[in-house]
Amino acid sequence: MVCVGTGVCMRGVLRPRQILLWLCAGALVVAPAAAAGLAPVVSTGGVTAVTATSATLTGTVNPEGEATTYYFQYGTGTAYGSTTPSPAANAGSGTMHVNVSAAAGSLTPNITYHYRLVATNASGTSTGADHTFKTNAAPPIPRAPAVSTGGVKAVTATSATLTGTVNPEGQAATYYFQYGTSTAYGSTTPSPAANAGSGTMNVNVAAKAGSLTPNITYHYRLVATNASGTSTGADHTFKTAKPSTAVTIAASPNPIVYGQPTTVRGSVLGPRAAHASVTLQRSATATGPFVNLATTTAGPNRTYSFAGLAPSSNSYFRVFANGVSSAPVLVLVRFRVSFFVSRTHPRRGQLIRFRGRVAPRHNGARVRIQRVGSDRRWHTIARPVLHRTSTNSSVYGLRIRVHRGGRYRATLPPDRHHARGFSRTIRIRVH
Numbered sequence: 001m002v003c004v005g006t007g008v009c010m011r012g013v014l015r016p017r018q019i020l021l022w023l024c025a026g027a028l029v030v031a032p033a034a035a036a037g038l039a040p041v042v043s044t045g046g047v048t049a050v051t052a053t054s055a056t057l058t059g060t061v062n063p064e065g066e067a068t069t070y071y072f073q074y075g076t077g078t079a080y081g082s083t084t085p086s087p088a089a090n091a092g093s094g095t096m097h098v099n100v101s102a103a104a105g106s107l108t109p110n111i112t113y114h115y116r117l118v119a120t121n122a123s124g125t126s127t128g129a130d131h132t133f134k135t136n137a138a139p140p141i142p143r144a145p146a147v148s149t150g151g152v153k154a155v156t157a158t159s160a161t162l163t164g165t166v167n168p169e170g171q172a173a174t175y176y177f178q179y180g181t182s183t184a185y186g187s188t189t190p191s192p193a194a195n196a197g198s199g200t201m202n203v204n205v206a207a208k209a210g211s212l213t214p215n216i217t218y219h220y221r222l223v224a225t226n227a228s229g230t231s232t233g234a235d236h237t238f239k240t241a242k243p244s245t246a247v248t249i250a251a252s253p254n255p256i257v258y259g260q261p262t263t264v265r266g267s268v269l270g271p272r273a274a275h276a277s278v279t280l281q282r283s284a285t286a287t288g289p290f291v292n293l294a295t296t297t298a299g300p301n302r303t304y305s306f307a308g309l310a311p312s313s314n315s316y317f318r319v320f321a322n323g324v325s326s327a328p329v330l331v332l333v334r335f336r337v338s339f340f341v342s343r344t345h346p347r348r349g350q351l352i353r354f355r356g357r358v359a360p361r362h363n364g365a366r367v368r369i370q371r372v373g374s375d376r377r378w379h380t381i382a383r384p385v386l387h388r389t390s391t392n393s394s395v396y397g398l399r400i401r402v403h404r405g406g407r408y409r410a411t412l413p414p415d416r417h418h419a420r421g422f423s424r425t426i427r428i429r430v431h
Helices: none
Strands: 019-024 025-034 039-049 057-061 068-073 089-092 098-104 112-121 124-127 131-134 146-151 160-165 173-180 194-197 203-209 217-225 229-232 235-240 250-252 262-269 275-285 293-299 302-308 315-321 330-333 348-361 367-372 380-383 394-402 406-412 426-428
Touching: 039 098, 039 112, 039 124, 057 068, 057 112, 068 098, 089 098, 089 160, 098 112, 098 194, 146 229, 160 217, 160 275, 173 203, 173 394, 194 203, 203 250, 217 406, 250 330, 262 315, 293 302, 302 315, 348 406, 380 394
Parallel strands: none
Antiparallel strands: 019 025, 039 057, 057 098, 068 089, 068 112, 112 124, 112 131, 146 160, 160 203, 173 194, 173 217, 217 229, 217 235, 250 262, 262 302, 275 293, 275 315, 315 330, 348 394, 367 380, 367 406, 406 426
16 A cells, blocks of 8 residues: 555555555655565586496575575486485575585496485475486406417527517506426516506517527416406417437436436537537526536547436436537435334234434434235335434334234335435244
């Protein structure tokens, strides 16, 4: 109602948020109208920080002057099914648009999600428009390198270049080759291992294998390692070239008993073989290092020999002549085991002393006293301990009550330096 002049008033239609004006006696009087409350105004926004399993949802909220809270609904369809964490977040009570956001977690990689913003105040609840986003693909699972053994090139009588491919699978990877005369390999290309990078594509790699024996078949394979593990390629083979000069080698007797001598002999083949200088070398392993022992000269018939060799443990021997080496020959050295009994014709059940000595010394090991059974196999009946002496030998002894006659012996199992040792056999007749 509007008043004009004294006592004159005019009425009008009032709407929400309009004001009532009185113009009375030349005075303007303004009074607020009672406004009806409004639900929030919301707008669904974009998505940030998208990963394979999470995303940050955004939007704007106008609280329309009342305390307002908000949250986001999300899911793989417009039924949603999930909401950002409770309790709902606070959007304030202003009358301006407020930027809001919340994190959606536990998502599935490489999936399209629907989402919308929801806000509530005392006057009601409003929902924003439906939007979509797609999660990132899951990162690759860390894996050990993928390797493939390749071929060989530049093969000579004593060396070859081994090849292959390595896929580092996205992690820093190193590689090397194993090689040897069997699938036990025993040798590797030089340390430290070579670098294959950290990419995700196959990389061509190669390394040189040296100190090989001429005219021999070798096994080899590629090995690569990254933080997730080690992978090996398939076993391949190649054969070294046959040199124009070659050397044969053999040892006899072989095996030998500790302290017994053996002779290494052979022939030099090829040009300038007669009267060639021949050097004998020894090593504890087939791959060396080899140490020079002696030198001789091949005879007119191109043969050579080294007699009186008495290694104290298992030994590899090879010879060099005219710039090439022979294949190594392994000479096995058995423990020397002596065996004595106090009686060979005892009464049944009588105690007999069994004793003996082992060389070289092997203090603390156990000798096996054995008897041939009815199955014609050796059966262990006692295991006396070896004790130290002042010499390079060990002694054993114990008493055994003998109830059966037959053949008896003592034996010592092998270790990594010596072959199994056997004593003589003694026949005991019980009466």
